[in-house]
Amino acid sequence: MINYPIKKTANPVNKSVSAANRGMNFESMINQTNEFYLDNDIAVIYKKPIPIQIVGVDYKRRSAAKITEAYYKLPSTTDYNGIYKGRYIDFEAKETKSTTSFPIKNIHEHQVEHLRRVKEHGAISFIIVYFSRLERIYLLDSDYVTEYYNRAKTGRKSIALEEFEEHAHFIKEGYRKPVDYLSIVDQYYLNEKS
């Protein structure tokens, strides 16, 4: 651990994060939840790797080719997908520091289109939004995502917190499943008690 550059923003003190999930960023919370689902044979849901365009590779070391030049690409799909109780699950997870609304620009058009498409083919698709300063996490169905995305073309550019309260589902936090979104899927998509 010697000579590592100092990380300026690593683990800032954030009093709004609960004891259970202190210091974990949202992606880690989702990933930990997915690991719990996987380890307990509940569901098989993974985060996709970040899409990058590889331009240069150094093959000098045979054991480990080193990528020397690459660029981030705009994702054409969402970050997460997998299977739960025979159903295809697809979602995007986003975090906002706003305490009043979620800016639509945080979601790409491709992703909205993807969520709509998979739903038409029978998927359960949604976004999960973490209002970090409010400590509130909502699951919003892709139908509403499409609706608000289209509204933003001519009208309001964000989804109000009140709209989440009305149309989205609040996800309770947990210790071993920080973001137990499948309990919402059970209750609202599969009509089961979780």
Added chain:
Amino acid sequence: MINYPIKKTANPVNKSVSAANRGMNFESMINQTNEFYLDNDIAVIYKKPIPIQIVGVDYKRRSAAKITEAYYKLPSTTDYNGIYKGRYIDFEAKETKSTTSFPIKNIHEHQVEHLRRVKEHGAISFIIVYFSRLERIYLLDSDYVTEYYNRAKTGRKSIALEEFEEHAHFIKEGYRKPVDYLSIVDQYYLNEKS
């Protein structure tokens, strides 16, 4: 196109490749098939990005951060997944130059385990193997993949062509859908005429 290093193996003349798919590698053939499915609203199936571990990033140019050091990671899942007729589809695609068998070592243990897991949760999961010199493409269900993978631990380290002929499904080639694997899914998994 000036000053590009000479590619030694680019597009070798290969008389065994059909007119329809001449010059296309197997990954491109699968991707083109998936694009056809997507464009015609048949299915939504994507190749996942290659998993890499990013070590260094240069943020000098604000418009496009440049990844300066990264390494390939072993994939924990398969390359392809998506949805078709409400069913979760998951598969790995592999090519071999062998004319007699498919070496098991071409598939990682993680991938075999992943195929088995998703199937248990209700997925349709399989591998697609392209015997490039024979111009034959087979779809082999994940149950057989698991079986042959386990056999390789103490016995034969490959799946014989005869075993593909007996237990796998031959995928006919096509022009617009170079590898029309969903016709096999229709016929053998969904019991429908495609």
